[in-house]
Amino acid sequence: MDKMRMRTNNIVKSNIDAICGLFPNCITESQDCNGETVKAVNFDLLRQMLCEQEIEGKEIYEFTWVGKKKAVMEANKPITKTLRPVLDESINWDTTGNVYIEGDNLEALKLLQESYLKRVKFIYIDPPYNTGSDFVYKDNFHMSASEYDEKGGLIDEEGNRLFRNTDSNGRFHSDWCSMIYPRLMLARNLLRDDGVIFISIDDHELDNLKKICDEVFGSSNFVANMIWQSTAGSNTGTDIVTVTENILIYTKKRSEFTFDGMLSDGGCYSLSDEYEHERGKYALDKLDRRRVAGHYSEALDYGIEMPDGTMRYPGGGSEKSTEGWNYLWSKTKVQWGIENGFIEFKETNGKWNVYNKRYADIDNEGNPIERTVPFRNLIPSDQCNTAQGTAELRGLFGFRPFDFPKPSGLVKRLLLTAVRRDKEAIVLDFFSGSASTAQAVMQLNAEDGGNRKFILVQFPEKIAEGSEAWENGYSNICEVGKARIRKAGAQISSEMQACAVDTGFRVFRIDTSNRNDVYYAAGDYTQNMLSLLESNIKPDRTSLDLLFGCLLEWGLLLSMPYTSERVDGCTVHNYNDGDLVACFDEDIPVSVIKEIAKRKPLRAVFRDSSFDGSPAKINVGEIFKMLAPDTRVKVI
């Protein structure tokens, strides 16, 4: 129910609304004295609208919105958070190369900057479309608790205030732009030079997204706006029915990227000959073409002897044509083609013609070839549609756990355009929702024996009470996403009998730093705070938390093999066979330090508090200098 306003009408607002009715192009967004974004009038433009002469003033080409500078700063602002492994929610922790991160994707993207810098080949995102209530972001604006409640705020598990961007919110487009801009900036850093990003969006923010992408990725990296007919649409009403969504495609570096093309289904190769087993079926192409002026070649205008002994010239005559016809192949190549079964003569209505055979599996020089056709920028709804996305989830869960999931077939199709041949590609989706992208990656790997890995990020957004997911015991979207990967993984493994497909995933949760970040002035300590001083590490952190915190800082991937073993009573962690060896036990004996050093790991890390004083620390340094001088040693 709307609340009584209990005050007089806002006349300025009514005036702006009136101008908006007359000159909608002159309405923009601005901040009021409380820092709130509100509708405002672009007076320069309004003056120009009311003046026949050109109004003086500096013009620059730029795309901006309220909060843009802050959004740029947001991307660069460092954070002290970390990723904590969640073993009991993970599947095949030791062997999997897939990663599922629970938390805000801005923080996740920041945390991945070292480890995944220029390592991601393919990003697919399906951000909230800003349709009125789908967009949740952390509240950076100062608002009192009661004001906040009034505005329908939400609180996440860490007590952070979240806010839904609704239609009535004056900050509508600006907020969405400020949300997406820093995320795309950070995502771009993660892309390999031959990487590509696909972004789903409907018409609400398409133009803003395109301008932001042009700025972040460079307009020369724009590839296409792929139109997906997501639904057949309804036949009721008189309004225009929108049945499409957009998928914007940008490369990191256009010159470095090649699309894979769609494997030809062989439909046009229907003829067979004695070479079929090695060359596949074939189609016939006429060997001559009419050339426009500059393209005519005298050397390609010659006669070929037909099976009845007559001569055939390009264009079909028994003599040279005067209309600029050529054969496509040289005389020598035609001779080679006749001898090797690449040329066919055919008689039609008493007239002989010459064709070259285009085989499905080899080119016209006899080399093996993969025949493809380019993808179009149109995906019709009979190939994949929204209803399939919902049916797919219903099939896995037995109910509808998530609204409007993308069909995994759509994501698989996008994967095929860009990573069909790159079977080791890292695939990232940082608005992962119900985890359609994970299913698409696993499915494609099962079909073609690939080893592509996924990284998914999803905010643990609360599920609405009373929804089907809620009724079935799911309280946030991460729970749905993880359950979907488990269910889809099991289905794919059983259907394809593809035991080799990696259907596991390591779960990480974004949390505060592993380090104690409470600093007190000397006189502020009380007796019961002394335990805090013993260690600079938070008491609830496990050694695995510390290990993964170090990995992030050292730029190691989160999905590498990990083992641990006991050495002289201490636990020694070994990440990716010596990329990093760590021991976080208290009072580590010299024998353990020596054992670690003897293995000459690339990096070694210990806990500062593991050594009771600086001489012990110096001792560690000396041991490594002697036994493993190339190892980089650090303490946390």
Ligand SMILES: C[S@@+](CC[C@H](N)C(=O)[O-])C[C@H]1O[C@@H](n2cnc3c(N)ncnc32)[C@H](O)[C@@H]1O
């Ligand atoms: C349109 S849905 C994606 C649906 C997904 N493609 C699928 O097929 O299920 C967008 C998702 O992004 C999530 N999201 C929104 N803001 C986020 C943020 N800041 N960090 C992480 N996830 C976020 C939402 O909770 C929602 O699940």
